[in-house]
Amino acid sequence: MDRHPELLDLxxxxxxxxxxxxxxHVQTCADCQAELAELTRLASAAAAMHDEALVVPAExxxxxxxxxxxxxxxxxxxxxxxxxxxxxxxxxxxxVAAGVTLRTVQKGAVPANVDTRAADRLASAPPPPSxxxxxxxxxxxxxxxxHEAMDDERAATDVNGDGSFDILDxxxxxxxxxxxxxxGDINGDGTADRRDVDEVARRAVSLVQG
Amino acid sequence: xxxxxxxxxxxxxxxxxxSSARAExxxxxxxxxxxxxxxxxYQVEVRAAGATIVxxxxxxxxxxxxPAYYDPAALSGxxxxxxxxxxxxxxxxxxxxxxxxxxHESSEARYExxxxxxxxxxxxxxxxxxxxxxRETQR
Numbered sequence: 001m002d003r004h005p006e007l008l009d010l011x012x013x014x015x016x017x018x019x020x021x022x023x024x025h026v027q028t029c030a031d032c033q034a035e036l037a038e039l040t041r042l043a044s045a046a047a048a049m050h051d052e053a054l055v056v057p058a059e060x061x062x063x064x065x066x067x068x069x070x071x072x073x074x075x076x077x078x079x080x081x082x083x084x085x086x087x088x089x090x091x092x093x094x095x096v097a098a099g100v101t102l103r104t105v106q107k108g109a110v111p112a113n114v115d116t117r118a119a120d121r122l123a124s125a126p127p128p129p130s131x132x133x134x135x136x137x138x139x140x141x142x143x144x145x146x147h148e149a150m151d152d153e154r155a156a157t158d159v160n161g162d163g164s165f166d167i168l169d170x171x172x173x174x175x176x177x178x179x180x181x182x183x184g185d186i187n188g189d190g191t192a193d194r195r196d197v198d199e200v201a202r203r204a205v206s207l208v209q210g
Numbered sequence: 211x212x213x214x215x216x217x218x219x220x221x222x223x224x225x226x227x228x229s230s231a232r233a234e235x236x237x238x239x240x241x242x243x244x245x246x247x248x249x250x251x252y253q254v255e256v257r258a259a260g261a262t263i264v265x266x267x268x269x270x271x272x273x274x275x276x277p278a279y280y281d282p283a284a285l286s287g288x289x290x291x292x293x294x295x296x297x298x299x300x301x302x303x304x305x306x307x308x309x310x311x312x313x314h315e316s317s318e319a320r321y322e323x324x325x326x327x328x329x330x331x332x333x334x335x336x337x338x339x340x341x342x343x344x345r346e347t348q349r
Contacts, residue, residue: 167293
């Protein structure tokens with residue numbers, strides 16, 4: 001008797017894609033026939049699992065989303081680690097260095113064959129109203145921190161996790177109530193209730209963010 | 211009424227007293243049409259030129275009869291974001307007046323409205339159109 005086919009070859013025989021040699025072997029080998037029968041039974045059971053529709057109730061769906069969002073938010077709210085602070089300081093230092101370098105280049109000696117008239121006109125003109133002036137790294141950092149805080153607030157209120165922040169988030173929270181605290185505790189008063197819904201809605205209609 | 215609401219209302223009142231004799235009050239209706247979908251939530255932004263927002267009133271259907279959420283700071287300006295939702299089963303379909311803004315028009319006013327969000331009873335985002343209609347002057 002020739003050798004027994006491998007498991008994958010048997011599966012190929014089951015699906016009709018196996019070689020003629022393996023198929024002939026299975027017809028004459030009781031062991032392989034038993035193994036093939038087991039494969040067929042497993043395949044039928046797997047197919048039956050796919051036939052069963054998996055229905056997730058909307059409330060369960062909303063609560064799962066809640067927990068996911070709160071976990072993501074909690075991860076983001078951890079205090080910045082030292083490497084991150086170091087990176088911020090390094091970024092500020094680079095900005096200051098860039099400003100100093102620019103000033104040095106402007107004040108440096110200019111070769112005689114360079115026409116500086118255009119540069120002189122630019123130098124005598126008032127500086128452009130740029131919000132990101134090199135000489136103000138502290139303000140830029142403060143602005144970045146404010147933006148980060150705003151992002152955190154938006155993440156906290158993106159209840160339905162669709163990436164948008166609007167009244168549908170308040171609606172999702174209202175539908176999920178009574179949500180277990182702290183997952184629905186938006187205003188941080190220790191309970192998840194209608195006041196949290198109002199808080200989400202208030203943020204949604206805020207003219208500052210809108 | 212919160213302190214912010216009171217301050218906003220007072221500011222709006224002062225703006226009224228200081229306005230010209232040509233000023234008029236005018237209700238402006240906001241309509242949302244979600245087609246065959248029952249409307250459970252909406253959010254719109256209204257911008258007014260030549261007019262000041264002085265009040266917000268609820269809509270025609272019971273689901274949106276209460277005044278919508280809005281930022282009290284809008285009462286002294288010409289821009290407002292309105293939003294409301296209903297968890298009830300009785301929801302309006304088709305075109306429905308969801309809110310009315312009470313405006314103080316100091317000149318020929320123009321209004322723009324933009325739909326920011328609309329949702330069905332399941333909280334799913336849905337397509338809708340929004341429109342603004344000025345009523346007759348109430349002066």
